Amino acid sequence: MKKLPIYSLRVILAVLFAAASLGMPIVASAASAQTYTVLVGAENVARGTGVMAYFPSTLTIHVGDTVLWKVNTHEIHTVTFLARTPEPLLIVSAPPPPPVLSGPLVINPLVAFPTAPAGGMYDGSTYANSGVMSTDPGNPTQFSLTFTQTGTFMYECIVHGMMMSGSIVVVRPSVRIPSPAAVSLKAQQTITQKLASAFGLYGVALSHVPEPVHNPDGSTTHTVLVGWSKGQLDLMKFVPSRLVVHPGDTVKFMLSPTNDAPHTVTFLNGGADISFVLPVDNPPGPPILLFNPQVLFPINPGKLLTRSGVFSSGLLQPGVGPTSYSFKIGNIKGNIAYQCLLHDTSGMVGLLTVVPKH
Numbered sequence: 360m361k362k363l364p365i366y367s368l369r370v371i372l373a374v375l376f377a378a379a380s381l382g383m384p385i386v387a388s389a390a391s392a393q394t395y396t397v398l399v400g401a402e403n404v405a406r407g408t409g410v411m412a413y414f415p416s417t418l419t420i421h422v423g424d425t426v427l428w429k430v431n432t433h434e435i436h437t438v439t440f441l442a443r444t445p446e447p448l449l450i451v452s453a454p455p456p457p458p459v460l461s462g463p464l465v466i467n468p469l470v471a472f473p474t475a476p477a478g479g480m481y482d483g484s485t486y487a488n489s490g491v492m493s494t495d496p497g498n499p500t501q502f503s504l505t506f507t508q509t510g511t512f513m514y515e516c517i518v519h520g521m522m523m524s525g526s527i528v529v530v531r532p533s534v535r536i537p538s539p540a541a542v543s544l545k546a547q548q549t550i551t552q553k554l555a556s557a558f559g560l561y562g563v564a565l566s567h568v569p570e571p572v573h574n575p576d577g578s579t580t581h582t583v584l585v586g587w588s589k590g591q592l593d594l595m596k597f598v599p600s601r602l603v604v605h606p607g608d609t610v611k612f613m614l615s616p617t618n619d620a621p622h623t624v625t626f627l628n629g630g631a632d633i634s635f636v637l638p639v640d641n642p643p644g645p646p647i648l649l650f651n652p653q654v655l656f657p658i659n660p661g662k663l664l665t666r667s668g669v670f671s672s673g674l675l676q677p678g679v680g681p682t683s684y685s686f687k688i689g690n691i692k693g694n695i696a697y698q699c700l701l702h703d704t705s706g707m708v709g710l711l712t713v714v715p716k717h
C-alpha cells in the first residue's frame with residue numbers, strides 16, 4: 360500500500376473536517392480497507408410493518424473493503440449471491456433415506472446454512488449465502504464478505520425472491536465513494552421513510568374488509584383480511600386485528616388480495632408455541648430442518664372454536680392455496696387471542712372478543 364506524505368494527509372484531514380462541518384458527505388479513505396454495513400430488512404413490530412429490502416440496496420465499495428450484512432427483523436431473510444448458479448428453492452423434500460420424519464418437507468440446507476468462501480474473501484464467481492437470518496433466537500444474525508475483484512455483484516433474498524435484491528459495486532481505490540458512516544446514515548434515513556409509508560397500510564387494508572353478512576339463522580359472518588403487501592412493504596397484521604363476535608357467528612380469515620407472504624391463523628389456547636421448523640439431528644452433517652407439519656396443516660378444522668386445544672388454519676399460501684380459513688364460534692365468552700405462527704414476533708397477533716347474544 361502506497362504511503363501518503365504527511366502534509367497531504369493533513370490536507371485530506373482538513374478537507375474532511377471542512378466537509379463534515381458543512382454537512383457534506385464524507386468520502387471514504389482510499390488508503391485502507393473499510394467495513395460497510397448493510398441492514399437486512401426493516402420492521403416496526405408495534406405497527407406490524409416490514410420492508411423487504413436491503414439498506415442500502417446498492418452499495419459502492421473499494422476493492423479490498425468488507426461488507427457486513429446485519430439482519431434487522433424478526434422476519435427471516437438471506438443474503439445470497441447466486442453467481443449464475445440456479446436459484447435454490449427454500450422448501451424441498453426430505454433427503455433419502457428418510458430419518459424419523461413426521462413430514463416430508465424441509466428447509467433446503469443450501470439456503471438454511473451459510474456458504475462462505477475461504478476467509479470470507481470473495482471474488483464474485485461462486486455461490487455465497489448467509490443462511491437464514493433473523494433476530495429470533497437460534498438464527499445467524501450477520502454475514503460478511505471481503506470483495507477481491509472490481510465489478511457489480513448482485514444478490515437476493517431466497518425467502519422473498521427478486522423483490523428483495525441488492526448489489527455491491529466494487530470500484531478501484533482511486534474512485535471517490537461515500538464513507539461507511541455516510542452510507543449508514545443515509546440507510547437509516549431511508550428506513551425511517553419506508554416504515555413511515557408502510558404505516559398507512561393498515562388503514563388501506565381496513566377499507567377493503569368485506570362488510571359482515573347477516574345470516575337467516577340470526578348469526579353473522581365476519582371477514583378478517585390476513586396480511587397486506589405493497590411492493591416491498593408488508594403489513595404483518597390481521598385486519599381488523601380486534602373483532603367483537605357472538606357465539607354461533609362465523610369468522611372467515613382470507614389472505615388479502617395483495618398479500619405476498621404465507622401466514623397461519625392459530626389459536627394456541629395457552630398451549631406451547633409451535634415452531635416453524637423442527638431440527639432433526641443428522642450427524643455428522645448439520646441438522647435436517649423439518650418444516651413442522653403442525654404449521655403446514657390445519658389443526659381441528661371444521662370444529663367450533665373453544666378454549667381447549669389448538670385451532671390452526673395450516674399454511675395459507677398466496678397463489679398456492681389454501682387462501683382462507685373459517686370456523687364458527689363455540690359457546691365461549693371473553694377475549695381469545697390468536698397469532699400467525701410465522702410472524703407473531705413481527706407483530707402478527709389478533710384478538711377476538713366473544714360477547715353473549717341477548
Ligand SMILES: [Cu+2]
Nearest residue numbers: 622699701702
Ligand atoms: Cu404471517
